[in-house]
Amino acid sequence: MMDGSAFLNETAHRIADDMAGNAEHLRITVAEGPMGARLIDAGAAVLGSIEAGLGIARATMGGLGEVNAAIDRTAEKWPLNIEVRSSQPVLACLASQYAGWSLSDGGYFAMGSGPARALARVEPLFSSLGYRERADAAVLVLETSEPPVEAIVEKVSQATGVAADRLTFIYAPTQSLAGTVQIVARVLEVALHKANDLGFPLERIVDGAGAAPLPAPHPDFLTAMGRTNDAIIYGGIVQLFVKGPAADAEALAEKLPSSASREYGEPFSDIFKRFKGDFYAIDPLLFSPAEVIVTAIETGETFRSGGRDLAMLERCLG
Template structure:
């Protein structure tokens, strides 16, 4: 398994169809920038492909009806949840530059391996070309691309970055496609051995595209926190599953029940001050492939979604 090599192949397919997908291709200091919603228009399909690249091509993303809202939902499934969701999709890299900030995700993280998380995953990659995603409303300058290249040990020309703001069609889709990833990360925070997770399936409602970044962050988080449903297929002893299960959904947090925009403001718009117990889907099912026992935890909160999505 090589996350960056596979993601790069998906990028080439996207570039080949850039015009019909309404994405822009440019260079910054030699690095390739794929714009899916900042200066380019992007769209739903661009967002779906961006989400699959975030998973390094080891998961499938599709649009389906969401029964809770009656509108579209974003469904994701993967048989490599540890690698696809945690070593690639998780937005664990704070990308910074002069007056520049973005949340970084994608398989480039597995090459840089700058996060403590990789010590627990036991996964690291060497690659000549890395692929990353930046959640941002500004195109990255050359200095930022160069910094990423250095931290990954590649030439500037060996970096491909996909960029989109949260308040764009593509950006909204790729964030909402993180339902399985949030459940996996929650289990990690609870000390559960992620190597026991064989497969993951998730769905969350696709909110209306917001007018600005803060509203976009609020709606996309609410989609997962209050409307997300994830099923994880695990192995091993049932007692350990029963021990973490009730703590897994977002309702385990005391902040649960308010729109994320309100919660975010209450913590000075600092993700790292918010209770970590909040970041998980509304409903999580844990299916034990060894015992055949299924446990379901959490609850949906339609009233929060209606308030959030209405504006």
């Protein structure tokens, strides 16, 4: 098993410190929460910002990813793209960024992402990742408009082995500027997650980059969630650099785009309604970028599949 010491959490903790030190500039707030945990509100009771969302995305990747906003002059209506790159994509995206930790207590519920997951290792995914951390400080990002209650703080502390007053919770709802940014910044992560679901050996994915358009946030949760998913499903592009036979790279490229899903072709909010809000009933092959490029670095061959659907983006992103 790979032992990362405390790299992901230590680096994310420094990113969170920088965010806290620039709270006024980022339009976020910092407060002490239950059991002394640090709470950073990036979009619930505050306006937040695109820059705050970029900071959240960098923290969720444990500092192993570059996340930036850039203008795509070829796009007319939604030219601002969120660009992501990592030379440790499996660790950055799956061991850290993936929102795989379900946290609930009474009426409270949030999905947790970020490097604290690599300490808790409560998700089945970690059995295949072979990665473990030990740290005395941890960062967890919550997709919610409510700060974590004491029972959640205690649960995270126990699962991670980190004292509550050394935990940082960054939270922002999907409807916020920062929440929209950090979700769209998962364009590379969804490609890695689908590659794993398809059985492609993760150790052969050595580098990756992706981009997706940034939609406008919306006050309605379902609409906001639909837009962030549609930005990736119909507008995302990812390039993966992989080791191994070119035939395997070609097969991955063919299977990876969102168009390989039977659900492809509708706005995500409509799909979600059709499945009566059961997220897990939706075809998991849908959750991937629109366009995929896979480069076999040992043969020099590159394979492309899928493509951005500009008409769907115009329809879905508002």
